[in-house]
Amino acid sequence: MNRKWWHDKVAYQIYPKSFLDSNGDGIGDLRGIISKLDYLKELGVDIIWLSPIYQSPFVDQGYDISDYYKIAEEFGTMEEFDELLAETKKRGMYVLMDLVVNHCSDRHEWFQKALADPYGKYAGYFHFVKGKDGKEPSNYRSYFGGSAWEPVPGTDLYYLHMFAKEQPDLNWENPELRKEIYQMINWWLDKGLAGFRIDAIINIKKDLSFPSFEPDGPDGLAICVKMVEEVQGVGEYFEDIKKHTFAKHDAFTVAEVFNMKSDELAEFIGDDGHFSTMFDFSAHMLAQGDQGWLRSRKPSVREWRDTIFHSQATLQEVGHPANIIENHDEPRGASRFLPDYAQNEAGKKLIATTTLLLYGIPFIYQGQEIGMMNCQRDDISEFDDINTTDQYQEALAAGASPEEALRACNENSRDNARTPMQWSSGANAGFTDGTPWLSPNPNYREINVAEQENRPDSVLNYYRKLTALKKSPEYKEAFTYGKFVPDYQEYDDVFAYHRILDGEEGEPQDILVAANYGRGPWTLETRGRVKVLLSNTESEGAKQAEADGAGRITLESCEGVVLLKLDGEHV
Ligand code: GLC
Ligand code: CA
Numbered sequence: 001m002n003r004k005w006w007h008d009k010v011a012y013q014i015y016p017k018s019f020l021d022s023n024g025d026g027i028g029d030l031r032g033i034i035s036k037l038d039y040l041k042e043l044g045v046d047i048i049w050l051s052p053i054y055q056s057p058f059v060d061q062g063y064d065i066s067d068y069y070k071i072a073e074e075f076g077t078m079e080e081f082d083e084l085l086a087e088t089k090k091r092g093m094y095v096l097m098d099l100v101v102n103h104c105s106d107r108h109e110w111f112q113k114a115l116a117d118p119y120g121k122y123a124g125y126f127h128f129v130k131g132k133d134g135k136e137p138s139n140y141r142s143y144f145g146g147s148a149w150e151p152v153p154g155t156d157l158y159y160l161h162m163f164a165k166e167q168p169d170l171n172w173e174n175p176e177l178r179k180e181i182y183q184m185i186n187w188w189l190d191k192g193l194a195g196f197r198i199d200a201i202i203n204i205k206k207d208l209s210f211p212s213f214e215p216d217g218p219d220g221l222a223i224c225v226k227m228v229e230e231v232q233g234v235g236e237y238f239e240d241i242k243k244h245t246f247a248k249h250d251a252f253t254v255a256e257v258f259n260m261k262s263d264e265l266a267e268f269i270g271d272d273g274h275f276s277t278m279f280d281f282s283a284h285m286l287a288q289g290d291q292g293w294l295r296s297r298k299p300s301v302r303e304w305r306d307t308i309f310h311s312q313a314t315l316q317e318v319g320h321p322a323n324i325i326e327n328h329d330e331p332r333g334a335s336r337f338l339p340d341y342a343q344n345e346a347g348k349k350l351i352a353t354t355t356l357l358l359y360g361i362p363f364i365y366q367g368q369e370i371g372m373m374n375c376q377r378d379d380i381s382e383f384d385d386i387n388t389t390d391q392y393q394e395a396l397a398a399g400a401s402p403e404e405a406l407r408a409c410n411e412n413s414r415d416n417a418r419t420p421m422q423w424s425s426g427a428n429a430g431f432t433d434g435t436p437w438l439s440p441n442p443n444y445r446e447i448n449v450a451e452q453e454n455r456p457d458s459v460l461n462y463y464r465k466l467t468a469l470k471k472s473p474e475y476k477e478a479f480t481y482g483k484f485v486p487d488y489q490e491y492d493d494v495f496a497y498h499r500i501l502d503g504e505e506g507e508p509q510d511i512l513v514a515a516n517y518g519r520g521p522w523t524l525e526t527r528g529r530v531k532v533l534l535s536n537t538e539s540e541g542a543k544q545a546e547a548d549g550a551g552r553i554t555l556e557s558c559e560g561v562v563l564l565k566l567d568g569e570h571v
Helices: 030-035 037-042 078-090 108-118 121-125 177-188 225-230 234-244 262-269 284-286 299-316 333-337 345-356 388-396 402-412 449-453 457-471 476-481 540-548
Strands: 011-014 047-050 067-071 094-099 126-128 149-151 157-160 195-198 252-255 322-324 362-365 483-487 494-501 511-516 523-524 530-535 552-555 560-565
Touching: 030 078, 037 552, 047 252, 067 078, 067 177, 078 094, 094 299, 108 345, 121 177, 121 388, 177 195, 177 234, 225 449, 252 333, 262 483, 284 299, 299 483, 299 494, 322 345, 322 402, 333 345, 345 362, 345 494, 345 511, 345 560, 388 402, 457 476, 457 530, 476 494, 511 523, 530 540, 540 552, 540 560, 552 560
Parallel strands: 011 047, 011 362, 047 094, 094 195, 195 252, 322 362
Antiparallel strands: 126 157, 149 157, 483 494, 494 511, 511 560, 523 552, 530 560
């Protein structure tokens, strides 16, 4: 595999609206981000991904863009954005923007012009399709619920929206549209971005005959992704985009792709793949259950581990994956994946250890580094997210009681990860002097940056040690290119793997990451002498085992270690 500049980096996702408000309007902004660059640098972050900051009516929190060339005024100005770029550059950091081009906002000029002239040029930028027998062209359900078709006023046409009706899908079949998008991408790359996180990109290719599918719910509709899964040829679009934009700038791209087929992985993220990398969502899909949030469930440690191990084994053969614990669309990982007894600081450090040292580039999501958790709400009206409101209705329609529907939302809502960043125990978690757009999680009084900053054993300080270890000159090579080899899989609650360098590129190294997610102690047979590189609890057990070369370490519940093997049999 070709080596790339980003392989050994640590990335961090900022959700700008909730990061830090600098002017008291209750909305996070660019100035807030700029003021925290040193904080991020100290955390060991190299690459920052900003969720959308473009002009938007914020129906889907900025994933509905009304002008690709403007910064949302809520977030600041283009001058401030340029300042952010310059300030990151000064610190040797890189910035990724979010590229949202499957759809735009219904307030975008293109869509307004299309509505004004439904058979004209701009209608061709969208999917304006004649209805069938006075009804929608097909039975697609949008990702956010309800029909994916909306009537075009004054006509017998409908327009397609795979997400909200305020997010009309763009017609990638149209060369003029593609040209406009490429120009826009290049315009941003010329400014000095390192690249993009690419939103919902798998959806851009449509089957223009828009076939209906067997209904998959009581509403008689079928989820629109079925059409996307059957249509051929999306790869040609990806290659076209790459050729006209990313390749010219050597840009880094990380794609949001679900339901990846393993025989297509190389095509997507191999050496000459469409994208630099893509997120591994396998563990998140596992937790989602088969239908809606109502059936979501908590995977056991074993299932969760085995799913990640399977992905790792497959992905390391083809490319360099992007690993996450959570993002702005997923509940907090500590709440979702950790067993109840492990939802404490030790458990949060454990999940950080086992995730950040996997093969691939880690993306830390804001607040994860202090152990932010899901936020319980008592009423559906307290949620903001458009997807949550829909899932609530869907759950009720499927026969759930209001309590059950609320529980499903509390466990799965995208608002769990969107509450304001918890900077301090002061008013509104130190996020704003005004009224926050979304209430902070009340646990900010205990969980916040200020409290953890100077406490040596805090989650935050542990993250700092972890990224430093990952990037340390001695072990960087092993953590970047070392082979991922699972171990101790016969134990249910153990998450253990090696990163092994065979020595072709320097000293051979065998690093063992071993974590006990179980309720009771586990004795790890190290099969030889070890040196402790990192321990999440700094317990005596690990130090003792190192000193006396006993060949075994007893890990208490929620205890984990990173060990350098000094001798003995290698796996
Ligand atoms: C992606 C984004 C999500 C958004 C959707 C539509 O899944 O991550 O937040 O709602 O695309 O743009
Ligand atoms: Ca603000």
